[in-house]
Amino acid sequence: GEDVEQSLFLSVREGDSSVINCTYTDSSSTYLYWYKQEPGAGLQLLTYIFSNMDMKQDQRLTVLLNKKDKHLSLRIADTQTGDSAIYFCAENPGSSNTGKLIFGQGTTLQVKP
Amino acid sequence: DTGVSQNPRHKITKRGQNVTFRCDPISEHNRLYWYRQTLGQGPEFLTYFQNEAQLEKSRLLSDRFSAERPKGSFSTLEIQRTEQGDSAMYLCASSVDNSPLHFGNGTRLTVT
Numbered sequence: 001g002e003d004v005e006q007s008l009f010l011s012v013r014e015g016d017s018s019v020i021n022c023t024y025t026d027s028s029s030t031y032l033y034w035y036k037q038e039p040g041a042g043l044q045l046l047t048y049i050f051s052n053m054d055m056k057q058d059q060r061l062t063v064l065l066n067k068k069d070k071h072l073s074l075r076i077a078d079t080q081t082g083d084s085a086i087y088f089c090a091e092n093p094g095s096s097n098t099g100k101l102i103f104g105q106g107t108t109l110q111v112k113p
Numbered sequence: 114d115t116g117v118s119q120n121p122r123h124k125i126t127k128r129g130q131n132v133t134f135r136c137d138p139i140s141e142h143n144r145l146y147w148y149r150q151t152l153g154q155g156p157e158f159l160t161y162f163q164n165e166a167q168l169e170k171s172r173l174l175s176d177r178f179s180a181e182r183p184k185g186s187f188s189t190l191e192i193q194r195t196e197q198g199d200s201a202m203y204l205c206a207s208s209v210d211n212s213p214l215h216f217g218n219g220t221r222l223t224v225t
Contacts, residue, residue, distance in 0.1 A: 004155070033213060042117075042204055042216040043156065088155050099146055099206070099214055100169060103155030 006089055006104035013112050018076040020107045022089030027070060029091040033101065034063065034074045037086045046074070046087075076109075084111045115139075117217035119205050125223045126195055133191045134220045138207030145188050146214060147180055148204040149173065156204055162188060195224045 004024045012018045024032065030051050035043040049056045049063045049072075056063045062075040072089055086108050090101040118137040126132050138145045144163050148156035159178070160170045164185040174180075177195075182188040192199055202221050206214040 031213070035216075040218075042119075042218040043206075045213050045215060048213050090155070098169065099144055099161060099208055099211070100158045101156075101214065103157070105153070105155050 004102050004104035006107045009108050011110040012079050016079055018079045020074045020087050022072040022104055024070050024091040026093035029093055031092050032072050033090040035088045079111050081111045117207050119217040119220050123221045128224055129194055131193045133189055134203055136188045136205030142207035142209050144208045146206040147190050150202040197224050200224045
């Protein structure tokens with residue numbers, strides 16, 4: 001079945017790097033996404049990667065994709081207290097990219113000053 | 114670009130009542146999606162529209178749920194005869210064709 005898995009909690013100190021991991025199930029997923037959710041708010045698109053890429057960098061964010069292992073990671077460099085939030089990994093199963101995303105449970109990132 | 118707008122932000126209703134939520138997508142976005150998020154979980158897909166056509170509905174969308182997008186712009190999601198299990202955050206998102214989804218801030222429904 002379709003299932004996206006993430007670890008539930010990560011705690012880091014301000015200034016350290018954070019790495020959030022995700023495994024997905026559908027090898028035909030065209031795009032994979034990272035969203036951020038702050039308390040009481042909706043989801044903010046952080047970044048996404050096309051399945052024929054293995055890395056994408058966007059300022060402090062680096063996404064790594066291992067298609068063979070169906071593993072996706074998000075690295076946040078120089079983590080700040082404002083990065084404290086829940087981070088969701090999502091896949092778009094199938095090759096049609098309809099926007100019917102499958103989300104993980106979310107990883108709560110706690111940044112300690 | 115004012116973002117995806119959802120109203121109301123919060124709704125408290127008694128079991129058995131009907132509720133309706135509204136979503137205004139980003140202007141020019143032809144696709145509109147509804148997701149549901151329960152506490153501690155990721156969002157789950159409910160349904161989506163391309164312009165005014167409803168193209169897919171999840172098994173989660175029971176016959177008490179109905180969504181419309183009559184003019185291909187805003188959308189409404191109605192839940193009839195609400196149950197306590199309907200308590201959740203209802204999220205709307207929009208996109209241009211296959212571009213990434215942009216989400217609104219959601220409507221939090223509490224059924225007492």
